[in-house]
Amino acid sequence: MEEQILDHLKLGRLFSDTRFRQDITQGELAELIGGTPTTIWRYENGKTGNPGLNTILLIARALDISAAEIATCYGKMAPPPRKAYKARRSTSESDA
Secondary structure, rough: OEEEEHHHHHHHHHHHHHHHHHHEEEEEHHHHOOHHHHHHHHHHHHHHHHHHHHHHHHHHHHHHHOOHHHHHOOEEEEOOOOOOOOOOOHHHHHHH
């Protein structure tokens, strides 16, 4: 099974778009979840390292976002970048 990783920007857009459709301000959402407007802004703009499952669920419940919608914010984990190594031949090897 492939590991899934949270796309913070996609999650933030989901929160922001849903909040706008419901005509809720960042301040109002912050009050609903016990946070601050600055924190909501950071979540919406992908400026947090990892908001944590509890926070995601608090915001999702406050905005009536389904688990299926949250799941769309996960994607396949990118494989680690490959390092290109050039085989170096020493001058002594090339002289032999």
